[in-house]
Amino acid sequence: xxxxxxxxxxxxxxxxxxxxxxxxxxxxxxxxxxxxxxxxxxxxxxxxxxxxxxxxxxxxxxxxxxxxxxxxxxxxxxxxxxxxxxxxxxxxxxxxxxxxxxxxxxxxxxxxxxxxxxxxxxxxxxxxxxxxxxxxxxxxxxxxxxxxxxxxxxxxxxxxxxxxxxxxxxxxxxxxxxxxxxxxxxxxxxxxxxxxxxxxxxxxxxxxxxxxxxxxxxxxxxxxxxxxxxxxxxxxxxxxxxxxxxxxxxxxxxxxxxxxxxxxxxxxxxxxxxxxxxxxxxxxxxxxxxxxxxxxxxxxxxxxxxxxxxxxxxxxxxxxxxxxxxxxxxxxxxxxxxxxxxxxxxxxxxxxxxxxxxxxxxxxxxxxxxxxxxxxxxxxxxxxxxxxxxxxxxxxxxxxxxxxxxxxxxxxxxxxxxxxxxxxxxxxxxxxxxxxxxxxxxxxxxxxxxxxxxxxxxxxxxxxxxxxxxxxxxxxxxxxxxxxxxxxxxxxxxxxxxxxxxxxxxxxxxxxxxxxxxxxxxxxx
Amino acid sequence: xxxxxxxxxxxxxxxxxxxxxxxxxxxxxxxxxxxxxxxxxxxxxxxxxxxxxxxxxxxxxxxxxxxxxxxxxxxxxxxxxxxxxxxxxxxxxxxxxxxxxxxxxxxxxxxxxxxxxxxxxxxxxxxxxxxxxxxxxxxxxxxxxxxxxxxxxxxxxxxxxxxxxxxxxxxxxxxxxxxxxxxxxxxxxxxxxxxxxxxxxxxxxxxxxxxxxxxxxxxxxxxxxxxxxxxxxxxxxxxxxxxxxxxxxxxxxxxxxxxxxxxxxxxxxxxxxxxxxxxxxxxxxxxxxxxxxxxxxxxxxxxxxxxxxxxxxxxxxxxxxxxxxxxxxxxxxxxxxxxxxxxxxxxxxxxxxxxxxxxxxxxxxxxxxxxxxxxxxxxxxxxxxxxxxxxxxxxxxxxxxxxxxxxxxxxxxxxxxxxxxxxxxxxxxxxxxxx
Numbered sequence: 001x002x003x004x005x006x007x008x009x010x011x012x013x014x015x016x017x018x019x020x021x022x023x024x025x026x027x028x029x030x031x032x033x034x035x036x037x038x039x040x041x042x043x044x045x046x047x048x049x050x051x052x053x054x055x056x057x058x059x060x061x062x063x064x065x066x067x068x069x070x071x072x073x074x075x076x077x078x079x080x081x082x083x084x085x086x087x088x089x090x091x092x093x094x095x096x097x098x099x100x101x102x103x104x105x106x107x108x109x110x111x112x113x114x115x116x117x118x119x120x121x122x123x124x125x126x127x128x129x130x131x132x133x134x135x136x137x138x139x140x141x142x143x144x145x146x147x148x149x150x151x152x153x154x155x156x157x158x159x160x161x162x163x164x165x166x167x168x169x170x171x172x173x174x175x176x177x178x179x180x181x182x183x184x185x186x187x188x189x190x191x192x193x194x195x196x197x198x199x200x201x202x203x204x205x206x207x208x209x210x211x212x213x214x215x216x217x218x219x220x221x222x223x224x225x226x227x228x229x230x231x232x233x234x235x236x237x238x239x240x241x242x243x244x245x246x247x248x249x250x251x252x253x254x255x256x257x258x259x260x261x262x263x264x265x266x267x268x269x270x271x272x273x274x275x276x277x278x279x280x281x282x283x284x285x286x287x288x289x290x291x292x293x294x295x296x297x298x299x300x301x302x303x304x305x306x307x308x309x310x311x312x313x314x315x316x317x318x319x320x321x322x323x324x325x326x327x328x329x330x331x332x333x334x335x336x337x338x339x340x341x342x343x344x345x346x347x348x349x350x351x352x353x354x355x356x357x358x359x360x361x362x363x364x365x366x367x368x369x370x371x372x373x374x375x376x377x378x379x380x381x382x383x384x385x386x387x388x389x390x391x392x393x394x395x396x397x398x399x400x401x402x403x404x405x406x407x408x409x410x411x412x413x414x415x416x417x418x419x420x421x422x423x424x425x426x427x428x429x430x431x432x433x434x435x436x437x438x439x440x441x442x443x444x445x446x447x448x449x450x451x452x453x454x455x456x457x458x459x460x461x462x463x464x465x466x467x468x469x470x471x472x473x474x475x476x477x478x479x480x481x482x483x484x485x486x487x488x489x490x491x492x493x494x495x496x497x498x499x500x501x502x503x504x505x506x507x508x509x510x511x512x513x514x515x516x517x518x519x520x521x522x523x524x525x
Numbered sequence: 526x527x528x529x530x531x532x533x534x535x536x537x538x539x540x541x542x543x544x545x546x547x548x549x550x551x552x553x554x555x556x557x558x559x560x561x562x563x564x565x566x567x568x569x570x571x572x573x574x575x576x577x578x579x580x581x582x583x584x585x586x587x588x589x590x591x592x593x594x595x596x597x598x599x600x601x602x603x604x605x606x607x608x609x610x611x612x613x614x615x616x617x618x619x620x621x622x623x624x625x626x627x628x629x630x631x632x633x634x635x636x637x638x639x640x641x642x643x644x645x646x647x648x649x650x651x652x653x654x655x656x657x658x659x660x661x662x663x664x665x666x667x668x669x670x671x672x673x674x675x676x677x678x679x680x681x682x683x684x685x686x687x688x689x690x691x692x693x694x695x696x697x698x699x700x701x702x703x704x705x706x707x708x709x710x711x712x713x714x715x716x717x718x719x720x721x722x723x724x725x726x727x728x729x730x731x732x733x734x735x736x737x738x739x740x741x742x743x744x745x746x747x748x749x750x751x752x753x754x755x756x757x758x759x760x761x762x763x764x765x766x767x768x769x770x771x772x773x774x775x776x777x778x779x780x781x782x783x784x785x786x787x788x789x790x791x792x793x794x795x796x797x798x799x800x801x802x803x804x805x806x807x808x809x810x811x812x813x814x815x816x817x818x819x820x821x822x823x824x825x826x827x828x829x830x831x832x833x834x835x836x837x838x839x840x841x842x843x844x845x846x847x848x849x850x851x852x853x854x855x856x857x858x859x860x861x862x863x864x865x866x867x868x869x870x871x872x873x874x875x876x877x878x879x880x881x882x883x884x885x886x887x888x889x890x891x892x893x894x895x896x897x898x899x900x901x902x903x904x905x906x907x908x909x910x911x912x913x914x915x916x917x918x919x920x921x922x923x924x925x926x927x928x929x930x931x932x933x934x935x936x937x938x939x940x941x942x943x944x945x946x947x948x949x950x951x952x953x954x955x956x957x958x959x960x
Contacts (some may be wrong), residue, residue, distance in 0.1 A: 032668060049755060051724055051744045059726070065583075065668060076583070080670060082726070088744055088759070089726045091801065098670060098730045114731035116738050116765075121701075125777075127731040127738030127765070152740035152761050152797050153728040164761075165798035180595045180624070181562050197800040200821025219560025219597055220657055222572055253572065257656040262698075278701040278777060278794040287705070305705045323705045342690075348709045356811050360712055364690060377690065381712065385812040392813070394716055398688070423716060423750065433750050435719060462719055466894040467753025470720060503720075510755070 028067040035060040036495075036520025038086070044503075044512035052514055057086035063098070070103070077101045078114075091161055096154040109134045117146050119173045119187045122228040122247050122277040123210040126150055128169055129157075140177035146170070150191075150276065165203065166195045169276055181216040191275050193235075202236040204275050220256035225249070232273040245269030247279050258293035270312055282309045297331045301344075319352030327362075338368035355386040375400045396421040402441075413443030417458070431465030439474075450482040469506040475499060491524040560653045562625075564594035564643055566662060568734045569768055575698060577661045577770035581669055582635055583732070584768075589630050590639075590662070596625035598647035605646045612640035613655060619643075638663040665772050670730040673739045673766060676773040681723045684784050687715040692784070697767045697774035702785070702792035710785035710792060717813045720748040723783060728761065737766040737773050740797070743783055747807065749815035752894045754958070756817060760802035780824050781806045790826030808956075816956035835951070837933070840872040840911075841944040856920065856928040856951040869922060870907065875935075875943045878907035882923025890915035893931050893950055897958045911935070911945050926955050 036059055040052040047054070063080035080098040084090050100113040111132040118125045130148025137143070150167040151157065173187035187210050193203035212226035226249045234241045247268040254261040270282035289303035303325050310318040327344035341364070348358040359382040366375045381394040402415035419437040439458025445451065457475040476499035483492040497518040504511050564571040567584055571594075596603055607616040608629040619629035625645075633639060643658040665672055676695060683692040689711040696704050722745065729740040741764070746757040760781050766773035777794040778784065781802060785792045787809045798820075805817035838861045840852040853868025854861055862868040869883045877885060884903030887910070888896075898919040909918055912935040920928040934946035950959045 030668075032671075049746065049757070051722055051746055051757070061670075061727075063668065063670065074587075078732075080730075082728075084726075088724070090728070090742055095728070097727055100731060111733060114729065114738075116731050116733035116736040118734070118736055125701075125765075127729075127763075151729075152763055152799055156799070161800070162761075163800050180626070196798070198796075198798045198802060198820055199804075200819055201796055201798045201824065216562045219558055219562060219653070255572070255657065257654055275795060280791060287703070289705075303705055305703065323709060325705065346709060346712075348713075350811065354811070358709070358713070360709070362690070379712075381716065383713075383716065383813065390812040392716075425751075431751060435750075460720075462748075462750070462753075464751065464753055466892070467749075467751070468755075469753065470748060472720065505753075 027069065028065070030065045030490075031523075031525055032063045032065075033060070033523045034520070035522075036518050038516060038518045041515040042512060045508065046505075046510045046512045049503075049510070049512055050514050051088065052516060053086050053088050057084065057089075059084040059086060059089060061097070072105065074104045075102065092155060092159065095162075099154065107136045107138075115148075117144075117148075117171065119144070119171060119189065120185065120210050120212045120226050120228070120277065121249055122226060122230075122274050122279050123187050123189045123208045124169070124171050124173075124276045125278060126169075126276045129154065130169075142173075142175045144171070144173045144175075146172070163195070163197055165193055165197055165201070167275065168192045168194075171276075182213070184211070184213045186211050189276060193275070196237065200236075202234045204235075204273060205233040206273055206275055207231045208274060208277070220254060222253045222255075224251040224253075228272070228274070228277075230272045230274060232271075234273070243271035243273065245272030245281070247272045247274075260289075260291040262289045263287070267311070270314070282311055284308050284311055299329045300327070301329070302326045317353050319350060322349040322351070323347065333365075336367060338366070338373075340366045357384045358382065371403045371405075373402055391426040392423060393425075394421060394423045409446055409448050411443075411445040411447060413441075413445070413454075415441040415443070417441070419460075433462065433464040435462040436460060450484060451480070452482075453477070453479040468510060471504045473500075473502040489523050489525040491522070493522040495520050495522075558653075559598050559645055559647050559651050560596070561643065561645065561658055562595040562597055564592065564658055566590055566592055566641070566660065571658065571660050573699075573735065573767070574660060574769055576659060578768055579663050579665050579770065579772035580768060581665055581667075581672065581732075581772075583669060584735075585633070588632050590633050592619070592627075592629040592641065592643065594627060594643070596621065596627060596645040596653075598625065598645065598651075601647035601649045601651070603645060604648040604650070607644045607646075609642040609644070610639045613642045616644065633662075633664065635664040635666065669732045669737060670727060670739075672772050673730055673737050673764075674727055676766065676771065676775075677725060677727075677739065677741065677764065679771075680775065680784065681725065684711075684714075685721045685723060687719075687721070689715065695771050695773075695775055697769055697776045699767065700775060701777040701794045706788050706791050707785045710787040710789075713787040713811070713813065714785065714809060717750055717787070717809045717815050718747045719750050720746075722746045725783075735768040736776070737768075739764045739766070742801065745783060745807065747815075751813065752815070754815070754894075756807050756815065758803040758806050758817070760797075760806070761799040762797050780820055782823075787811065789823050793824065796820055796824045816952070816958045818956060822955070835949060837946065837948045839934075839944055839946040841938075841942075843871075843873045843942070845873065854947075854949070856922060856926070856949075857924075857953075870920060872911065872943070872945065874941045875910055875912040875945075876907070877909045877911050877918065879905070883907075884921045885909045886919045886921075888917045888919055888929075891917050893917065893929055893948060893959060896929060898927050898929060900957060911947075912937070912943055924955075927952055927957060929959055 039056045040054055042050045042052055042054050060083040065078050067076045078098055078100045082095045082097045085093055098114055100115055103110045114129055115132055116127045117132055128148025128150055132146040134142060134144045148169050150169055151164050155162050156164040169191050171189040173185060175183055175185040177183050189208045191206045196203050208228055208230045210228040215223045228247045231244045250265045252263045264287040266285040268279050268281055268283045272281050285307035287305045292300040294300055305323040308318055308320045325346040330341040333339040333341045344362040346360040350356040362379045364377045376399045379396045383390050383392040398419045400417050405412045417439045421435050423433045425431060437460035439456055441456040443454045455477045459473050461471045463469045478497045480495045486492045499516050501514040567586055569578060592608055596606055603621055603625050606619040606621045606627045608619050609616045619627045621627035639662045641660055641662060642655045644652055644655050646652045680695055693708050725741045725743040727739055728742055731738040742761050744759045748755050762781050763779040765776045767776045780793040780796040782789050782793055805819055808816050808818040808823055842852045844851050849865055851865050851871040853871030855869050865871050870877050870879045884905040885907055886903045903921045911932055914932055914935055916932045918930045928951035930947045930949050933948050936944045938944055
């Protein structure tokens with residue numbers, strides 16, 4: 001049954017693509033090709049730990065974009081193929097990574113193949129492979145009808161090696177424009193799962209009926225409300241459970257100089273389920289954020305998030321989570337033109353069977369001293385979880401210093417990056433861990449030839465009370481040459497990349513080394 | 526903890542009160558104020574971007590940008606509506622209707638950045654505050670799949686560099702898993718992990734209106750900061766993006782997550798059920814423990830509030846059955862027991878025995894840190910010796926959770942009697958790995 005739908009779907013999309021491309025000359029026709037060949041060499045006793053594929057592999061993306069007119073309609077088509085023999089990049093040597101088309105008239109839009117549908121937060125907000133049709137009435141009302149399959153890749157449909165759970169999605173939405181400031185939408189979405197391929201992930205059948213409304217009572221103020229009812233069936237392989245639940249979302253956004261205020265309230269029943277929208281079941285949540293330009297040089301950013309579970313009291317305990325934060329951005333600090341300071345404090349508090357209280361302090365300072373630009377960040381974090389789980393102090397520092405010099409046709413961009421962090425736990429679980437990183441970089445650009453390059457070498461080292469210490473040396477060189485127009489190509493770019501990594505652990509049998517060289521080009525025509 | 530919250534609120538009020546002026550509370554304009562109900566550029570609403578947007582050339586309508594919207598002027602009719610493309614330096618007239626609807630179209634040069642302001646003036650000369658009707662628009666010269674690839678590449682780089690500040694600059698203010706939760710999760714990920722390495726390729730991309738979609742295949746390896754243990758996994762996952770100041774801004778992510786692992790159940794909008802996904806995925810508990818769990822456990826949040834417990838105890842009192850009293854231990858309650866019936870395992874002389882459902886396995890002299898215990902091969906009868914210094918005994922409980930004991934000090938009291946000191950760890954979430 002589903003196979004016939006898949007074939008039907010592909011036939012419709014392919015037919016539309018072929019009809020469009022064969023019957024009319026396109027206004028725009030573009031082909032992009034990105035190809036590279038990579039040689040990796042991995043050595044050392046633990047070479048299996050490397051993420052690279054040993055030896056030589058290739059990778060190629062070819063995409064076609066065309067746009068034109070057909071029988072009074074505008075159309076666009078996108079198609080792309082991926083080819084690679086590196087199984088770490090893709091199990092398949094050849095795959096279709098995008099196929100989409102759109103036909104658009106004055107009041108009608110037909111999407112085919114890959115398309116994104118966004119009805120509302122809870123009902124439908126995802127990408128589908130199928131067809132969607134939207135009709136806009138003269139009064140501004142819209143009607144949308146959608147059918148598609150939600151799958152992470154095209155060959156999930158026909159290739160067992162990369163298959164996924166089949167999820168069919170049917171959707172219809174009518175949006176009534178009551179006035180210029182008020183609109184009300186009603187949508188119905190039904191989904192059906194089959195073909196379980198991941199152990200423990202259940203199959204769902206869901207039906208959602210959702211009403212949502214946007215109202216702008218005064219300039220700068222937007223009110224949004226959404227209510228959704230879900231009837232769902234969950235099949236975990238051994239039991240089949242039917243449930244129903246509701247979800248409510250209310251939002252107010254006030255955006256009027258000097259403030260931007262956002263208030264939200266959400267309540268989602270434990271048995272509410274959506275697979276094409278976004279909702280965390282069993283949650284009541286309130287959120288407020290406020291950005292306030294106190295003076296032309298000082299901005300406040302603050303927010304408060306609270307949520308809890310156990311809405312129906314069927315759990316032994318209710319967990320409350322509080323996440324407030326406050327931060328300031330100061331410009332022209334110390335009357336320095338380029339100086340910007342960000343100061344932030346965040347609290348992460350969880351109050352339930354386990355209690356967590358984390359304090360996070362951040363200071364970031366960006367400035368220019370003569371010819372040197374600097375970006376310095378310091379953060380101090382206190383992590384505390386009760387029941388002897390964690391009582392940890394963490395200090396982090398990151399600094400980047402870079403400058404830029406022009407010598408005739410050359411632009412030199414040397415840089416230094418330094419980083420360190422120390423984490424100290426009063427308890428034995430995490431112990432005392434320290435990390436250092438130092439790296440130097442040199443960018444070399446030749447703007448007249450559209451050549452840019454970047455060389456980076458460095459070392460990082462981490463030590464800990466228990467477990468393996470690591471010392472890593474790394475180096476990389478990237479060179480890009482954007483040649484530009486070379487007949488018959490509208491754009492040609494060639495590039496070369498190389499890097500080495502040498503990882504040495506205190507347990508020598510974990511050591512390994514990597515060398516990688518990549519040569520590639522990008523063509524457009 | 527509540528005190529901390531109250532202190533924060535008090536501090537907030539104390540700092541702010543003196544600096545506030547009369548307009549601090551503004552929440553939208555007034556009924557009579559001159560302004561706009563809405564403004565959009567092609568399909569992009571001013572409300573949905575934070576004063577800045579990078580658009581794709583595909584989003585142009587036959588090469589044109591249309592600035593459209595609805596002005597509101599209170600009692601007086603609309604006098605004029607003008608648009609500036611150069612940061613309010615010069616103004617051009619827009620076509621408008623009596624009801625305030627307006628339209629201004631132009632053919633942009635894609636190499637330019639347009640600093641767009643929209644101004645409405647009523648017949649009495651009263652104008653809107655133009656900062657409220659402002660957005661800076663530029664164009665990306667790449668196609669949308671290159672844009673998505675580049676954006677994901679930047680997110681990956683900032684995550685590998687443990688730079689949460691720059692990472693969050695690519696996250697939409699409407700991020701579905703909540704941006705405030707994501708930024709805390711990132712910070713906790715970075716405390717728990719080091720030497721993060723990610724590699725990805727695009728499997729599928731889609732674009733409609735102002736939303737983008739990407740499915741990727743990824744490979745990942747990390748090192749747990751506290752134990753030095755290395756983990757790796759690979760799989761398929763999905764992202765959505767919205768148009769914003771960085772071109773594409775992260776809007777949602779599905780499990781298996783590659784960013785924000787600490788609060789995965791809160792952050793992920795669904796699960797990618799693909800045969801390509803690994804059996805186990807990297808997972809970080811709120812207390813910073815790094816483990817690997819299956820997707821079902823990660824998606825359902827099962828065990829995420831359960832933290833690995835650890836500590837030490839000793840067992841001495843023992844008896845020969847039939848009797849009721851012997852020193853034992855109960856992982857589930859995290860306590861030493863004195864009645865055999867209340868224990869999960871107990872000591873007889875120099876041997877450990879179990880109650881129904883519990884089984885044991887001696888793993889020899891290994892470290893408790895970074896240890897991964899086997900899921901099979903356990904002895905359901907017990908009778909495992911616990912008198913060899915350094916030995917580690919793995920314990921499997923009836924609910925398929927695991928604990929480990931390390932003999933740290935076995936003292937022979939003579940006559941077959943022993944006092945044995947243990948260090949222990951217990952994973953209530955069923956993980957086989959002990960950081």
